[in-house]
Amino acid sequence: MSGPEKFPEALLDQYLAGTISEADRKVLLDWFDSFSDAEVTVLSSTERSKKEVREAIWGRIEKRTGMDSSAGKKAGSVRAAPRRPYLYRYSRIAAACLLLVALGWWTLTYFEGAPEKAPAKVVLQGSDHNGAILTLSSGKTVTLDSTGTGQIAVQGNARILQQGGQIKYLNAGSQPGQSTALNTMTTPRGKQFSLVLPDGTKVWLNAASSITYPVQFAKDRRSVCITGEVYFEVAHITAADHKTRIPFDVNSGELHIEVLGTHFDIQNYPEEGQVKATLLEGSVAVHYGKDGPRKTMRPGWQASIDRADPVRISLAEVDTRQAVAWKSGLFFFKDEPLGDILKQVARWYDVEASADPSKMKLRFSGVVSKRARLADLLKVLSATGVVEFKISENKVYGY
16 A cells, blocks of 8 residues: 655654644554555565665655655765655554664664564554652652552642643642642653643653652742753743743752743753753753853753863754654654663663764664664664664663
């Protein structure tokens, strides 16, 4: 069964940015599903070289798009540089693994050895990657997952409710008050979760992250503390005069952000060499350390602080889709060093991941579903022909 002639690229952009509507999401997924499994057959046996595999993939892409392969790089290139990437799903089964190599977006269904008619299919892990631990101010802990519903606690006037993969506070009061009770939500490796804070601010936690927040915010300021990576959509709350906006502050180690706008992402993992803040909408002021410099950001900008040189904040325009793709259940690699990719792999699959030093700076670009099995993700990276992987218990090594 052939797919439609026109690829809905605008819908893919919305999907990656997390702004796609349910109706358009269905259109995009229906487009993917219009391709049959038979259209993706690519062998990974030693009878075909890596170059042949890449050429076969590109041949299918070229057939669908009418693009001229001579406009791209050589098939053996690790870094892809089309002006506008094209994504094609050659198989429903292979939808978990999408990687940009050479000239376009591609997927693989692998065959392992003989007989060739027995495919080793790319398997999606279960969709349930929602999970967290909520530690109440009393010290009581509550385990959260995607199946829980109903009331889980009462703190003062606030009722804490769980609805699937999210918790929210009811009757906490739309107008901030005074409270010293602090709750902490923590996500383990391989899990994400979201919550709605007492003031209505929406928060998403990536794997191995946490947020500490009051059950009821103060009247003149809202402050939270985070670790790891957290995305915010801050609620607009005004003081009693209905004019003065009550500030929202985020603290993460030495990083301090005063929120003047709404949608932004903070990444502050201790194993990463940089601390990053990415603004999608509104305005935020960033400063690092007690006496560090202060920078005001605009939408589309990312602030980076090198831990080795924290006195300087670097600002750059970035593809914000990359910063928030994790919210949509995706890895988004864009000219990403293998060393950085392996850090993400370690956090999501809860493994130790490393590689030969000669491979750590290899760069890759692409989109991979976080529902893909670890072995399948590594297979796709290996198909570039520049790195191989071995898995031993909970350890991954690239060579």
